[in-house]
Amino acid sequence: MKETLFMGKVTSAMTHEVKNVLAIIRESAGLAQDLLVAAEDKTFPNKERFSRIMDKIDKQVQRGAEIVSTLNSFAHVPDYEVRNEDLNSVLDQMLLLSGKLSRTNGVKFLIEENTKSVFLEADPLKSRMTLYRVLEFLAPLTGKGSEILMKSTKSEKGIPALGLFITMVASGESFIERVQSHPEWGSLIEEFRSLNISIETKSELNAVMINFVK
Amino acid sequence: MKEFKVLMVDDEEEFVRTLDERMQMRNVDTSVALSGEEAMKKLEEDPPDVLLVDLKMPGMDGKEVLKRAREAYPGVQVVMLTGHGSEADEAEARRLGVFEYLRKPIPIDQLMRTLKAAYKKKLEQAMVAASFAEEGDFESARDIMKQGQPKK
Numbered sequence: 496m497k498e499t500l501f502m503g504k505v506t507s508a509m510t511h512e513v514k515n516v517l518a519i520i521r522e523s524a525g526l527a528q529d530l531l532v533a534a535e536d537k538t539f540p541n542k543e544r545f546s547r548i549m550d551k552i553d554k555q556v557q558r559g560a561e562i563v564s565t566l567n568s569f570a571h572v573p574d575y576e577v578r579n580e581d582l583n584s585v586l587d588q589m590l591l592l593s594g595k596l597s598r599t600n601g602v603k604f605l606i607e608e609n610t611k612s613v614f615l616e617a618d619p620l621k622s623r624m625t626l627y628r629v630l631e632f633l634a635p636l637t638g639k640g641s642e643i644l645m646k647s648t649k650s651e652k653g654i655p656a657l658g659l660f661i662t663m664v665a666s667g668e669s670f671i672e673r674v675q676s677h678p679e680w681g682s683l684i685e686e687f688r689s690l691n692i693s694i695e696t697k698s699e700l701n702a703v704m705i706n707f708v709k
Numbered sequence: 710m711k712e713f714k715v716l717m718v719d720d721e722e723e724f725v726r727t728l729d730e731r732m733q734m735r736n737v738d739t740s741v742a743l744s745g746e747e748a749m750k751k752l753e754e755d756p757p758d759v760l761l762v763d764l765k766m767p768g769m770d771g772k773e774v775l776k777r778a779r780e781a782y783p784g785v786q787v788v789m790l791t792g793h794g795s796e797a798d799e800a801e802a803r804r805l806g807v808f809e810y811l812r813k814p815i816p817i818d819q820l821m822r823t824l825k826a827a828y829k830k831k832l833e834q835a836m837v838a839a840s841f842a843e844e845g846d847f848e849s850a851r852d853i854m855k856q857g858q859p860k861k
Binding site: 553 | 721723724728730734758817
């Protein structure tokens with residue numbers, strides 16, 4: 496645990512540095528824009544193009560700031576050995592952190608808003624790791640253009656759970672069969688069992704459920 | 710004629726100097742301090758209407774500046790602008806009487822709106838405090854300047 500704490504601490508400190516860099520970029524681009532407006536120089540041949548570039552910088556700074564903020568809160572996850580938290584906020588955080596995974600596989604990750612909170616008291620790092628590992632496993636199997644809709648829920652026994660509902664572009668072989676016959680599926684089940692987390696398929700829903708047993 | 714006076718405190722010199730230029734173009738009378746200690750000196754020499762202060766700085770940090778400024782210059786509104794803030798930091802800043810707690814990077818229009826609102830609050834407080842002082846109730850006038858309302 497000491498190692499993860501250290502990683503988190505250093506990452507958190509670095510995210511603050513990046514935020515300052517982003518703030519300087521935003522203000523510098525903003526100043527350039529201000530000067531352009533103040534000059535009112537209609538002869539500047541690329542004025543509109545210049546403005547568009549400045550807008551692009553501003554939007555990307557905003558995007559960067561959002562990513563860095565999420566990374567910062569993720570870096571603080573190891574601060575808690577056990578934490579009671581709403582699975583909806585875990586989904587929000589992990590949706591942004593798994594953006595690269597989604598793009599690499601050409602699969603869209605979505606969240607179905609759940610107005611009800613689903614609280615889980617557990618090691619917050621393990622719940623995130625489980626979700627990421629399952630997404631990492633499922634994404635290449637679904638195929639480009641598919642969607643994985645994530646939702647916080649409770650199992651029939653009232654256990655906090657996450658449902659990953661898959662919508663595929665290509666039909667044919669059943670997705671659930673593909674999951675179950677995959678050589679890694681069995682070892683994934685075993686890996687999570689040791690963490691008191693069960694993963695199971697739901698053929699009728701075309702979904703994979705992550706149940707946080709205790 | 711500049712609209713109001715803002716003292717900006719941040720150890721990220723490149724950031725604060727650039728922001729300074731942008732604020733001046735928006736008719737704000739600005740000055741810059743690169744540390745909490747320098748900010749306290751400038752506050753003493755020429756108190757601004759609004760203090761815009763970073764949270765984490767070497768030496769005297771933003772929370773200490775906020776605390777001292779609210780104590781010694783209750784008429785000056787303090788806005789915190791930080792890239793480092795946690796929820797606990799924000800709660801602490803609010804307890805210490807910060808007008809608003811903002812996170813970097815922030816659009817200039819949003820920052821300007823906040824600073825103007827802080828200045829407006831300063832003016833309103835001063836007017837209410839003056840009316841109490843006119844009635845001879847200096848204690849309430851002081852409380853208003855410090856906490857926004859009389860104790861009793």
